[in-house]
Amino acid sequence: MRTIRTFAATAGAMLLLYAGTTLAQGIKMPAPSPTQTIKQDFALSNIELNYSRPLKNGRVIMGDLVPYGKVWRTGANSATTITFGDDVNFGGVAVKAGKYGLLSIPGAQSWTIILTSSLDVTSPAAYKQENDIARVQVKPVASPFAQESFTIEFENVRSNSVVLALSWDKTKVPVVIKADIDDKITAQINDAMQSADKKPYFQAAVYYYENGKDLTKAVEWINEAAAQSPEAFWVWYQKARINAKAKNTAVAKEAAQKSIELATTAKNDDYVTLNKKLLATLK
Template sequence: MRPFCTRMMRFPSLLLIAGCLSGLPTLSAQAQQQLSLPAMSPAVHLRQAFSTSYIDLNYSRPSKRGREVFGKLEPYGKVWRTGANSSTRIKFGEEVKLAGQVVPAGTYALFTIPDPKEWTVILNKDTSQWGAYDYKPQLDLLRVKVKPTALAAPVETFALTLENLQPEAADLVMRWDKVQLSVPITADADARVMTQIQEAMKTDKKPYFAAAQYYYSTDKDLGQAVKWMDEAIKQEPKSYYFYYWKAKMLQKAKRNAEATAASKQSLELVKAEKSAPLQEEYVRLNQQLMAELAKK
């Protein structure tokens, strides 16, 4: 405090005190040091390749911290944000089905209504909410009923995951405390891929190899797959990789003599491969394939 103020504080007045205090240093909001603190409910962004596109999850992860979660912290019968902080968001890169109901490509808020016997899972069109305080049921895209399962041991931190991934199916799984919820997601990738192949084959850059592999992996017309492999080989006649896959397709079509010939050609071409590990791998793969063919 300034010396003059110190002397005059023996005879204080409101004006004097105000004048003296005005000389003290102050901290404005802008001048205060910003702190980086651990989040009580850390945010997560999960992006999972799925079908012909992806699924995105954005949510925050609250922890149990000794509390009884469902029925107490998160009451039964009330809409829950299914996480913490902002409402949980899920984005689908293509049309899917959630528990059998159609969901157009897009981003949705994911809400739930906990219940001891049967939860309600909600996709809502309003993705800008903080929590579920402004939840509007008239903006629901869908509601599905899902039975929870009990976990043997409590899960400390809330988790949303995508599990049991297949080309056209996955499960959206929620775990917290002693509760697990699993919601099936399905997609019709085959229809989209077949349309893509049909359109791509009309262009100058025809995806012969990719189309042939898709036919092979999905048990479609193997004769067509082999024809496409022949076209791919015309473009890259020294590709031991293409000859190996042609042999695999011929094997699946039970054209064993042709498969053996293609595999032998792959073996001959792989001799020019400069990468020793790659050369060793395709020598092994072709020898294994020919051994299988020899048994039949």
């Protein structure tokens, strides 16, 4: 009888243990350092970043949790990676399009930011300097407030430059990334002007205007664009801007007035305001 009771108790305990294990296996918990993937349009393609975001949680970060003078995976858990769709200049170093590991060596006065061909470096022991693609020195900037989560983001995004900013606690580390795309765009414009049935006059004119290129060409092309799209108030606004820069004041005023008329009919107050501001600068 005692044997039967012992067996029953043991079986019951095993059943509870099994049930508990089954339930535990079914629980999904949030990651303590969640991953983030960012894809930023840049130049003629994009930059993609993948990293994990540890929390401060009341700890001392720089010089302690993130020690100075040692290779850091620049995040938590798995390796941090960055992919460039175009050839870029990374902090002053030419880098080919491709996927790289993003590492850093923090310091109180200067950080070393590293792009490596190794995509799996998660500890100083796994780092091999011979695999470096780029190695740049960056001065950290003090932040006015504490950043709880480690953050990497893209700031000051322009057509050919962007800042990759690493931030945690009260420290920010900015790395300037540039792309030389002017030759590619100019070549596309030249090809299109020679072969396209409907030539990209508007895009070409605005690009030349915004990038300080041949204003005579920009004026010629924006005039053609306005002829192609006579009801497009945004085209007339750009015609006014380009001619204003070319010192063709009378033409610029006429174009701005035309843009106001068309924008008013289209009930687009934004362009009405833009043109009025432009007219106020024309003497």
